[in-house]
Amino acid sequence: MKKIKIVFLIVVSMAYTVFAGNATAKTDNSRVNGIKNIFQLPLNQRFVKHIFLLRVPKNGKPLYELIIDVPATVAVSSDIDVLNDNGQKLNINVSVNDRRITVNFPETVTFATTKQLLISLNKVQQPRSGSDSIYNLSARVVGSDVEIYIGQAQFHKF
Numbered sequence: 001m002k003k004i005k006i007v008f009l010i011v012v013s014m015a016y017t018v019f020a021g022n023a024t025a026k027t028d029n030s031r032v033n034g035i036k037n038i039f040q041l042p043l044n045q046r047f048v049k050h051i052f053l054l055r056v057p058k059n060g061k062p063l064y065e066l067i068i069d070v071p072a073t074v075a076v077s078s079d080i081d082v083l084n085d086n087g088q089k090l091n092i093n094v095s096v097n098d099r100r101i102t103v104n105f106p107e108t109v110t111f112a113t114t115k116q117l118l119i120s121l122n123k124v125q126q127p128r129s130g131s132d133s134i135y136n137l138s139a140r141v142v143g144s145d146v147e148i149y150i151g152q153a154q155f156h157k158f
Helices: 002-020
Strands: 023-027 034-043 046-057 063-069 080-083 091-099 100-109 117-125 133-141 147-155
Touching: 046 133, 046 147, 063 091, 080 100, 100 117
Parallel strands: none
Antiparallel strands: 023 147, 034 046, 046 117, 063 100, 063 133, 080 117, 091 100, 133 147
């Protein structure tokens, strides 16, 4: 019985490794900020968790809002977590309007407070077939209402 449990744990670990390696990030390398280390974790047969890291610019203005344009191929809930580089949850306000998620930071985010943000879309309903899920990300900084394009997060089907 112990051998079966060990084999099961090894198979599950390998599956998570495959899923984590099955995602890519598209960023503009000329920018200081960008998206990296994207992961897709299965929660059950209907839902996955999409996770990506967002680098905070070293010399940039404080970030007060993150905008995530959701692809038509998925359904996303407002169950979203944002963690700093110490793994602590940040206080956020989330609003979902059609295919656009807006994450507002009551306390602005700067390189001095955190070097990167881990954004976790916790309940993503993704079809089993079709095209990849491509999220477009933008941000707003203090002193400007202009959306600054950050890049894309692309998740492959599994």
